[in-house]
Amino acid sequence: MKNEVITQQDQTFLQSIKRQYGNAYLSPFYRIGLILLGLPFQLIVFIAFIYKKYIKKQNGQVWEEARQLLIDKGYDQQLKSELLKQERNKQAFFDKSLSEKETSKRVDDLFNQQFKKAVDKKADEIFKNSNREKVTYLGLTEQFIGQLPLFILSVVIGFPMYLLMLIHSNPFVKYLFERLLMMMLVILGVTVIVFTLLYFSPSDAARNIIGETATQEQIDNFNAVYGLDDPYIVQLWRTIKGVFTFDLGNAYSGNQDVVNTIMRRFPVTMELAIFALLIALVIALPAGIYSAVKSNTLFDHVFMFIALIGLSIPSFWQGLIFILTFSIELGWLPATYNAENFSSLIMPAVVLGTLLMASVARMTRSSTLEVMNEDYILTARSKGLSNGRVMLRHAVPNALIPIVTIIGLQFGGVLGGAAVTEQVFNINGIGSYIVERQFIPDIPAVLGGVIYVAIVLSVINVVIDMLYALIDPRIRTNLKRH
Amino acid sequence: MKSYKDSLIYKQASFSLGLSLLYTLIIGLAAFEWETFEIRPQVMILMLANGIFSIIQAGLVWKLKRESRKTLVISKSSQLIAGGLIVSLLGGNIFLLISSLYIMKKQVRPGYIYAVYMVVTDLLVIGVSALNLFKPFVTNTFIPAMALLLVVVVLHLIVLVGYEKVQKLTGVPRMIILGILTLTVLTGNLFVLLVAYSMVRQSQEEPGVNRRKTLFEKIIRNQASMTGLLFIIFLVAISICSYWTFSYGLAVNNDYGNILQPPSLVYPFGTDNFGRDVFSRIVFGARISLTVGVLATMIPLIFGGLLGAISGYYGRHTDNLIMRFLDILYAIPGILLAITIVAAFGASTSNLIIALSIGYIPSYARTMRANVIQVTNLEYVEASRAVGNDNRNIIWKHVIPNSMAPMIVRATLTIGSAIIATSSLSYLGLGVENYIPEWGNILRSGSAYLETEPYLAIYPGLAIIALVLSFNFLGDGIRDATDPRLS
Numbered sequence A: 001m002k003n004e005v006i007t008q009q010d011q012t013f014l015q016s017i018k019r020q021y022g023n024a025y026l027s028p029f030y031r032i033g034l035i036l037l038g039l040p041f042q043l044i045v046f047i048a049f050i051y052k053k054y055i056k057k058q059n060g061q062v063w064e065e066a067r068q069l070l071i072d073k074g075y076d077q078q079l080k081s082e083l084l085k086q087e088r089n090k091q092a093f094f095d096k097s098l099s100e101k102e103t104s105k106r107v108d109d110l111f112n113q114q115f116k117k118a119v120d121k122k123a124d125e126i127f128k129n130s131n132r133e134k135v136t137y138l139g140l141t142e143q144f145i146g147q148l149p150l151f152i153l154s155v156v157i158g159f160p161m162y163l164l165m166l167i168h169s170n171p172f173v174k175y176l177f178e179r180l181l182m183m184m185l186v187i188l189g190v191t192v193i194v195f196t197l198l199y200f201s202p203s204d205a206a207r208n209i210i211g212e213t214a215t216q217e218q219i220d221n222f223n224a225v226y227g228l229d230d231p232y233i234v235q236l237w238r239t240i241k242g243v244f245t246f247d248l249g250n251a252y253s254g255n256q257d258v259v260n261t262i263m264r265r266f267p268v269t270m271e272l273a274i275f276a277l278l279i280a281l282v283i284a285l286p287a288g289i290y291s292a293v294k295s296n297t298l299f300d301h302v303f304m305f306i307a308l309i310g311l312s313i314p315s316f317w318q319g320l321i322f323i324l325t326f327s328i329e330l331g332w333l334p335a336t337y338n339a340e341n342f343s344s345l346i347m348p349a350v351v352l353g354t355l356l357m358a359s360v361a362r363m364t365r366s367s368t369l370e371v372m373n374e375d376y377i378l379t380a381r382s383k384g385l386s387n388g389r390v391m392l393r394h395a396v397p398n399a400l401i402p403i404v405t406i407i408g409l410q411f412g413g414v415l416g417g418a419a420v421t422e423q424v425f426n427i428n429g430i431g432s433y434i435v436e437r438q439f440i441p442d443i444p445a446v447l448g449g450v451i452y453v454a455i456v457l458s459v460i461n462v463v464i465d466m467l468y469a470l471i472d473p474r475i476r477t478n479l480k481r482h
Numbered sequence B: 001m002k003s004y005k006d007s008l009i010y011k012q013a014s015f016s017l018g019l020s021l022l023y024t025l026i027i028g029l030a031a032f033e034w035e036t037f038e039i040r041p042q043v044m045i046l047m048l049a050n051g052i053f054s055i056i057q058a059g060l061v062w063k064l065k066r067e068s069r070k071t072l073v074i075s076k077s078s079q080l081i082a083g084g085l086i087v088s089l090l091g092g093n094i095f096l097l098i099s100s101l102y103i104m105k106k107q108v109r110p111g112y113i114y115a116v117y118m119v120v121t122d123l124l125v126i127g128v129s130a131l132n133l134f135k136p137f138v139t140n141t142f143i144p145a146m147a148l149l150l151v152v153v154v155l156h157l158i159v160l161v162g163y164e165k166v167q168k169l170t171g172v173p174r175m176i177i178l179g180i181l182t183l184t185v186l187t188g189n190l191f192v193l194l195v196a197y198s199m200v201r202q203s204q205e206e207p208g209v210n211r212r213k214t215l216f217e218k219i220i221r222n223q224a225s226m227t228g229l230l231f232i233i234f235l236v237a238i239s240i241c242s243y244w245t246f247s248y249g250l251a252v253n254n255d256y257g258n259i260l261q262p263p264s265l266v267y268p269f270g271t272d273n274f275g276r277d278v279f280s281r282i283v284f285g286a287r288i289s290l291t292v293g294v295l296a297t298m299i300p301l302i303f304g305g306l307l308g309a310i311s312g313y314y315g316r317h318t319d320n321l322i323m324r325f326l327d328i329l330y331a332i333p334g335i336l337l338a339i340t341i342v343a344a345f346g347a348s349t350s351n352l353i354i355a356l357s358i359g360y361i362p363s364y365a366r367t368m369r370a371n372v373i374q375v376t377n378l379e380y381v382e383a384s385r386a387v388g389n390d391n392r393n394i395i396w397k398h399v400i401p402n403s404m405a406p407m408i409v410r411a412t413l414t415i416g417s418a419i420i421a422t423s424s425l426s427y428l429g430l431g432v433e434n435y436i437p438e439w440g441n442i443l444r445s446g447s448a449y450l451e452t453e454p455y456l457a458i459y460p461g462l463a464i465i466a467l468v469l470s471f472n473f474l475g476d477g478i479r480d481a482t483d484p485r486l487s
Helices: A002-010 A013-026 A028-037 A039-055 A062-073 A075-094 A100-129 A137-146 A148-169 A171-199 A205-210 A216-225 A232-245 A258-293 A298-312 A315-329 A342-372 A375-382 A387-425 A430-438 A443-471 A473-481 B004-031 B041-070 B076-091 B094-104 B110-134 B142-161 B163-168 B171-187 B191-204 B215-219 B223-245 B248-252 B278-314 B316-331 B334-345 B349-376 B379-386 B391-402 B405-428 B439-449 B455-482
Strands: none
Touching (some): A013 A028, A013 A137, A028 A039, A028 A148, A039 A137, A062 A075, A075 A100, A148 A171, A171 A232, A171 A443, A171 B316, A171 B334, A258 A298, A258 A387, A258 A443, A298 B405, A298 B455, A315 B405, A315 B455, A375 A387, A387 A430, A387 A443, A387 B334, A443 B334, B004 B041, B041 B094, B094 B110, B110 B142, B110 B163, B110 B191, B110 B215, B110 B223, B142 B171, B171 B191, B191 B215, B215 B223, B215 B455, B248 B278, B278 B391, B278 B405, B316 B349, B349 B405, B405 B455
């Protein structure tokens, strides 16, 4: 520990960069990134490395030397007989005898492995004793970076490499970077899967749109306009490019730009989903906490029963019953959504949020109950804190952590469920767009809708993961350690 | 100190009291004609009778509680009162019947409890089928099928009443009785299997040896999940029996003379815009919801479970590859994935099952993976590897069986959400073909008459909720029973 402190104080700027490089180089993923991003610089180092190792032979014959040393000592024979004895014992124990040839083959395999390891170890020892440094690629790179003129050269010709190192040096940024990279892969995968599913559809798009009476010429024309006569790979590549450049072409029917329509409809769905989330949290969190505090009382039983009903109720039925009660019988709220009228958002949001509300309430109750049995709650009580203070300062913040996860997992369900709720309340959101378009079936529209919903979900999940890292001290320390 | 059996009986008695009160309340609400403020006299009498029974039950619960302070044995007078309460069956109150049958028995064994539920299921099936008597006609198979059901219920009653005597039999007579009993499972009453299983298990018991309780012995202590199980098995039984006791024609054939009839004894849930009997449609819809729900759970359970097991056991690159692929699937919300598949391959029941199954695979795989990682690090797996078992053997014999409990809980809970998803997609017109009487389809056609005939949309919705709620109760019960921290 003391040593580490001293070296850290002594470090100059260049040395600290050297150390960072060494750290980043350790993980295979960043190693590839460093080599690719700093390719010109890495090439120079590589040439020097080849020169030193193979032409000047600075590593010398150490390995050969070590091998000879071990053989002279008789270590190889010793190891071989030892392994043979072990193999025999093993066969005797399992009551299985193998042929002489098979046995010697197994022993030889093991021997080769273990002897190589022993030689490597010995070679390292020799290097250490003779105070020479083994020429390695990493060592040489670090040596280059350590010298100012070469360092400046490396910055000039390979500066993207240093950006990657900068990312790697901060655990939080590194986590974010890796998470974003993962997200990109997921989006790519989603695009491939959704496109492939729709590509292999047995229905003929041209005949669906133009009608059964279409002539061959019309069909060919249609396929050429939408690029349907291209091979799979070309179409897939065009779709991937389209997803990232926000240009998926026109929908089959109505001739509107798909991405434009989606962008116009998405805000409606998001407004609905966020409002649903807010309603769910405002009701579920206090109720769940209160249920946990008063566990096994009448309130607890009744409330958990209601939550279970909330999990079991189909949202379209709930929507219909709401319309029947609040719009038709009582006339309190409008039955269909209208962008100008805020009160028309209440019923859809409650319906959409019910499932989330029920699962958050159940989760809040169980995680609060779990936290309440922890030792630190007992400590807080024994310090003489009031019940309310123990709950609000010590129990609830810790109980909130798993709830954040549940919200992240359930938000996908909310966005998917919007497809049903929007149909019931006649809302022009992304969900009803996908449902309406699939009846045609309008492939570009369905494809774009599903992929962009998945992208929004992925982004939300990244945000929640980041939030998680911010509120949970255990994750923060974990991040720093790796 | 209370013994386990007494507390079980007491718990059941008070639970039944609660349900009985709820039942009375619902009948009470149905007794009023809300628009005209008139009272339906017959329903009112039914409500009053049930109210009286509930009050007697409340007294009985209080009596049981007071007596349990002095002695653990239930007094003769309590048993007499309970015996009298069996009359409540005439008022359709099965909850009091269950608690009475518990109280009247000296020793309540798991097999006996399942026998009680077995008989209750029979009675429910017969009662619901008997509603067909009010119809203008019944199917040709109705009378023989009902006769057979009555024979079965008598047989089950014999097993219930003479439970201890049957249990004492040995040799061939016992084999014959158990064999016939097991055969009656063909009516769809799965409780029969549980009774037979419990009887066999009980006879293997040695006095003085405390065995670990199985799941089926633990779950009887959770009344809510038993009620859920009762409803599920009732639906399975009615799905099978309805082949012979219900007329499929009434559910699918148009009858323009009887369009949009209000609920009555002939048409308990009314008729829809084509004159089809909604009650028959709901009964026939049960089998579709159950089949789709169970299949859409079994397929991802198997595939997701296997992927998760491989991923968790081998770790490293295999794990990374499988989990990253499943992350991609997980990023698409289940309903949207289903819509995509339906858009590509058309709306049909088999496509619906496949679409739902694929959507559920990632969450099963994640659950299984977490369990397998936990189990793989335990000593007995290491021991198995040390004695030379190969990986495949270890996975099948040790890892998978020991990580199944959370999967079963998840499966039970997923059946519920699969049923909701099925009916939601059918409601949107993307699920089961619209000529099939499926609950979502019934609701879809009923929702057009929300203003004038709301019952067309209300009853199928209630059926969905009841079934999903039952699976959720059962799932919660299984979770509590398999959670080592709670036992």
